Amino acid sequence: MSGVLAVLLLCVYVLASSHGALVIFQDASTPQGLDGAARQLQGLDGAARLRQKRSTDNVNVEVYSVKVDCKVTSRFAHTVITSSALNKGNFSQEVSFEVELPKTAFITNFSMEIEGQTYMGEVKEKEKAKKQYEVAVSRGQTAGLVKASGRKMEKFSVSVNIAANSNVTFILTHEELLKRTLGQYEIMTRVKPKQLVQHFEIVADIYEPQGIAFLDAYGTFISNELLPLVEKTVSDKKAHIAFSPTLDQQRKCSGCDGTLIDGDFIIKYDVKRAESIGDIQIVNGYFVHFFAPPDLPRVPKNVMFVIDRSGSMWGDKLKQTKEAMLTILDDLQKEDYFGIVLFDSSISTWKDSLTMATVENVNEAKTFVREIKDQGTTDINGAVMKAIDMFKKDKENQKFSERSVSMIILLTDGMPNSGVSSVDQIQENVHGAIGGNMSLFCLGFGNDVEYSFLDVMAKQNQGLARRIYEGSDATLQLQGFYEEVASPLLSDIDLRYPDNLVNSLTTSHYKQLFNGSEIVVAGRLSDNSLDNFLVEVFAHGFEDDFSVKGQASAQEWDVLYPEQEYIFGDFTERLWAYLTIQNMLSKRESGTMEEKVNATAKALEMSLKYSFVTPLTSMVVTKPETDKGPEDPLIADKLTEDEREKKQQHGYHTYGHQLSSHSTSSFLSAPRSTSYVDGDPHFMIELPEREDALCFNIDDRPGTIFNLVRDPLAGITVNGQTIGDKKVAPNGKINTYFGRFGIVHQMLGVRLEVTTQDITVFKDGKQAKLYWSGTSSLKGANFDLQVTKDRSLTVTLRGSVRFLVILHKVWKKHPYHQDYLGFYTLDTHLLSDSVHGLLGQFYHGVQFEIRDLRPGEEPDKPDATMLVKGHELTVTRGWQRDFRSDIKNGDNIPCWFIHYNGNGLIDGNHTDYIMSGLFNTV
Ligand SMILES: *[C@@H]1O[C@H](CO)[C@@H](O)[C@H](O)[C@H]1NC(C)=O
Numbered sequence: 001m002s003g004v005l006a007v008l009l010l011c012v013y014v015l016a017s018s019h020g021a022l023v024i025f026q027d028a029s030t031p032q033g034l035d036g037a038a039r040q041l042q043g044l045d046g047a048a049r050l051r052q053k054r055s056t057d058n059v060n061v062e063v064y065s066v067k068v069d070c071k072v073t074s075r076f077a078h079t080v081i082t083s084s085a086l087n088k089g090n091f092s093q094e095v096s097f098e099v100e101l102p103k104t105a106f107i108t109n110f111s112m113e114i115e116g117q118t119y120m121g122e123v124k125e126k127e128k129a130k131k132q133y134e135v136a137v138s139r140g141q142t143a144g145l146v147k148a149s150g151r152k153m154e155k156f157s158v159s160v161n162i163a164a165n166s167n168v169t170f171i172l173t174h175e176e177l178l179k180r181t182l183g184q185y186e187i188m189t190r191v192k193p194k195q196l197v198q199h200f201e202i203v204a205d206i207y208e209p210q211g212i213a214f215l216d217a218y219g220t221f222i223s224n225e226l227l228p229l230v231e232k233t234v235s236d237k238k239a240h241i242a243f244s245p246t247l248d249q250q251r252k253c254s255g256c257d258g259t260l261i262d263g264d265f266i267i268k269y270d271v272k273r274a275e276s277i278g279d280i281q282i283v284n285g286y287f288v289h290f291f292a293p294p295d296l297p298r299v300p301k302n303v304m305f306v307i308d309r310s311g312s313m314w315g316d317k318l319k320q321t322k323e324a325m326l327t328i329l330d331d332l333q334k335e336d337y338f339g340i341v342l343f344d345s346s347i348s349t350w351k352d353s354l355t356m357a358t359v360e361n362v363n364e365a366k367t368f369v370r371e372i373k374d375q376g377t378t379d380i381n382g383a384v385m386k387a388i389d390m391f392k393k394d395k396e397n398q399k400f401s402e403r404s405v406s407m408i409i410l411l412t413d414g415m416p417n418s419g420v421s422s423v424d425q426i427q428e429n430v431h432g433a434i435g436g437n438m439s440l441f442c443l444g445f446g447n448d449v450e451y452s453f454l455d456v457m458a459k460q461n462q463g464l465a466r467r468i469y470e471g472s473d474a475t476l477q478l479q480g481f482y483e484e485v486a487s488p489l490l491s492d493i494d495l496r497y498p499d500n501l502v503n504s505l506t507t508s509h510y511k512q513l514f515n516g517s518e519i520v521v522a523g524r525l526s527d528n529s530l531d532n533f534l535v536e537v538f539a540h541g542f543e544d545d546f547s548v549k550g551q552a553s554a555q556e557w558d559v560l561y562p563e564q565e566y567i568f569g570d571f572t573e574r575l576w577a578y579l580t581i582q583n584m585l586s587k588r589e590s591g592t593m594e595e596k597v598n599a600t601a602k603a604l605e606m607s608l609k610y611s612f613v614t615p616l617t618s619m620v621v622t623k624p625e626t627d628k629g630p631e632d633p634l635i636a637d638k639l640t641e642d643e644r645e646k647k648q649q650h651g652y653h654t655y656g657h658q659l660s661s662h663s664t665s666s667f668l669s670a671p672r673s674t675s676y677v678d679g680d681p682h683f684m685i686e687l688p689e690r691e692d693a694l695c696f697n698i699d700d701r702p703g704t705i706f707n708l709v710r711d712p713l714a715g716i717t718v719n720g721q722t723i724g725d726k727k728v729a730p731n732g733k734i735n736t737y738f739g740r741f742g743i744v745h746q747m748l749g750v751r752l753e754v755t756t757q758d759i760t761v762f763k764d765g766k767q768a769k770l771y772w773s774g775t776s777s778l779k780g781a782n783f784d785l786q787v788t789k790d791r792s793l794t795v796t797l798r799g800s801v802r803f804l805v806i807l808h809k810v811w812k813k814h815p816y817h818q819d820y821l822g823f824y825t826l827d828t829h830l831l832s833d834s835v836h837g838l839l840g841q842f843y844h845g846v847q848f849e850i851r852d853l854r855p856g857e858e859p860d861k862p863d864a865t866m867l868v869k870g871h872e873l874t875v876t877r878g879w880q881r882d883f884r885s886d887i888k889n890g891d892n893i894p895c896w897f898i899h900y901n902g903n904g905l906i907d908g909n910h911t912d913y914i915m916s917g918l919f920n921t922v
């Protein structure tokens, strides 16, 4: 799949405002008190809000217009998303705008129009923006933060307070060069308006000077009956696609308010390719060269599959890898050579040299693959070095054709923790040994890989890295990746342009060209009046060297692009800028120190000049003043793969990919449920399906041991013991926190004790200790522990749940408080139906109903009646902090607070959960 385009979501929140009915609850005893209560009070305004449901009675915000307008000129896509909403209520409310856009796109403009006034976003250097707004940033209030959202998308969101009876219009622009993959370009627009919209419209205008070969447009949410609503006009060079269902056509059923519009709108197309040299456009002082010659025979390839079989691959991952390998082996051509290296802490090979892909050899290899079993730890260095060695020997023996293409495909799901485990050292070893003589492709399977390590290593060796998401379609992802690289057409491609006429050329040497892809090179011309521009391409082909020459001349804008309405302004220049920035960002990860510094400086300069939100810049939006004074600015960042990964490692699994089926829209399914306890024991039960959460506290004597999770079928128990403050604070409240956890896996015979000092593993009468003071990991065949220094511990039990323990370090000399722990359960759905415990009883959901929202004891904390488990409880709207992504300040998660130790919500009385020992299981 290739370039993906815009996505849109629009949600309405009801604001925490002094005159509104729905507000935030704040528990004065939260351990944020450690950093001063003032922060919390300031934090109240923007940070926590209650998501309002369409079905409840006071939906007073009407989204009356949503428009996605996409113009594509020579693969460069420029998309403007406009959405307008009206606050129909007689009080001011927060209106929120959320858009999902492809990770490969850059945001280039954002603005809001409120009561005739426009508020513009401004692109600034990331570090400067952060510094300038340090106060807001330190409060964790960068609400416009762009977040990872599924596999291909990231989310931009912004909220703003809108006065009674006022309108707001949001306009977001993003740009992207569509990438050709497996013979097509793809534009994907994700639309989730969540309500019926008076004016709803998706329009795309595509102009391709080479001519359009085919074009397909459809929506994952569009049934056969609605398909005629997708207007599609394709002529030689241009295409117009529109989808604008009326209110009635949007309805899920006649007479109901639910909307059908919920999913991805997809356009796929390819262009005609007549010339071997490709298409060269010289316009407005810039040139672009699209190179994807037609009808080339494939070049034989030599491929080594290096496959991780360590303990963590156990279960689905290994099963799916084997399935994918069986198909991939069948797809090898008989002139290809191949080999298989398996690794854990030890390394074994199928045969000790590469083997021709004859039917007999492939069948033999398939038998070998079927018998792969998981075991041990992960020696990536040893495995890749072994593969390189085999290549070298075979090359020396002149086994392969001169013209064949050599590649290593590494698949791993973990971090190197056996043999050489320093990632820098591995990169150096591999880079040195490969010496530019083959390409390395890295597939990172699941969330526990150190993806940036793989990414850099692949880039250093003319390959690329890809993340394989865990889920039922992992086999297809693996096969899809292989298909992309299965047919090399050319190797060592050199694209040459007149030196004296071109400056600022983007990358013009490529190690290989695969069938179905395309090379794009752009540059700035030093002389725009040229009429002879010589282009040459040299490469190694199947039997002969490939060499083409072509001449191009500068053209007048309106000759090349006669259909002005299809074109947006200076796209050649922006395309060049986009490619240059992408090149520089990638050099920044894999060059020498000086190259890195230069590349960073260049990428930053261009990002600012062309107003692209890249990992080096931020979009700063100043919000309108309210009667309470100016609101904090919003800062939208673009995450690097590294930053995304860190978020994920801290439990940010916004994927739902375990549940994903083959339909694209399910990538966006609700965040996976997390239940946790953190702080002064604050229990939090997230219910992603309802987009809501429940919370309660348990107060008891320090030293009490509570059962948190007990799953007799899975044999898993988690108990936690509370600790108190050093001494009672002047306000007289005795705070307790969790200070010690005991985790027991009976079937695996593992016991784990986690304290604020260290982590002890007991197994088979032996014990091992890990300390918080360093980043470390311990991988057994049945479990995997990863400690991030002074921060968190991730416990993965084989084929079962993951737990995350967060360490809260308190200033050593703090008069009252001491270090404490938080406990988060991920993948709760993997536990059996008989799971119980203070947290466990909620893992499979809980039915409740909220009614009769009314002012509470305090003006900004509304009460409501909750019907749950046959009880009628008075609950209060509040929030708790989730510390997974921001360990210092936490993220505020709104929830319904159940008073009196969760009485009525939890089964029985909280004292029923008291245990007599940390490892007791009954
Ligand atoms: C808002 O409208 C409600 C119901 O129509 C009414 O009870 C309330 O007094 C109004 N509030 C204001 C501030 O006008």
Ligand SMILES: *[C@@H]1O[C@H](CO)[C@@H](O)[C@H](O)[C@H]1NC(C)=O
Residues within 6 Å of the ligand: 109, 110, 111, 171, 611
């Ligand atoms: C950004 O958007 C605003 C409002 O739509 C518009 O006035 C402005 O010209 C745009 N800026 C750029 C650089 O496109």
Ligand SMILES: *[C@@H]1O[C@H](CO)[C@@H](O)[C@H](O)[C@H]1NC(C)=O
Residues within 6 Å of the ligand: 086, 165, 166, 167
């Ligand atoms: C909001 O905008 C819509 C469309 O532009 C207009 O019809 C409506 O009158 C506006 N409402 C208010 C209260 O300004």
Ligand SMILES: *[C@@H]1O[C@H](CO)[C@@H](O)[C@H](O)[C@H]1NC(C)=O
Residues within 6 Å of the ligand: 182, 183, 296, 297, 298, 487, 515, 516
């Ligand atoms: C390249 O892919 C196209 C389909 O996208 C196929 O028709 C063609 O045969 C392939 N060429 C080679 C050399 O594999």
Ligand SMILES: *[C@@H]1O[C@H](CO)[C@@H](O)[C@H](O)[C@H]1NC(C)=O
Residues within 6 Å of the ligand: 432, 433, 434, 435, 436, 437
């Ligand atoms: C790469 O290949 C060339 C030519 O075959 C050879 O001279 C060189 O030593 C190789 N480099 C490494 C690091 O093996």
Ligand SMILES: *[C@@H]1O[C@H](CO)[C@@H](O)[C@H](O)[C@H]1NC(C)=O
Residues within 6 Å of the ligand: 594, 595, 598
């Ligand atoms: C880095 O930039 C400096 C100053 O522009 C230049 O002199 C130097 O050659 C550049 N280095 C590299 C490795 O590109």
Ligand SMILES: *[C@@H]1O[C@H](CO)[C@@H](O)[C@H](O)[C@H]1NC(C)=O
Residues within 6 Å of the ligand: 903, 909, 910, 911
């Ligand atoms: C829970 O049990 C304790 C001790 O048995 C008792 O004091 C308390 O009243 C009970 N609480 C409720 C809400 O039943």
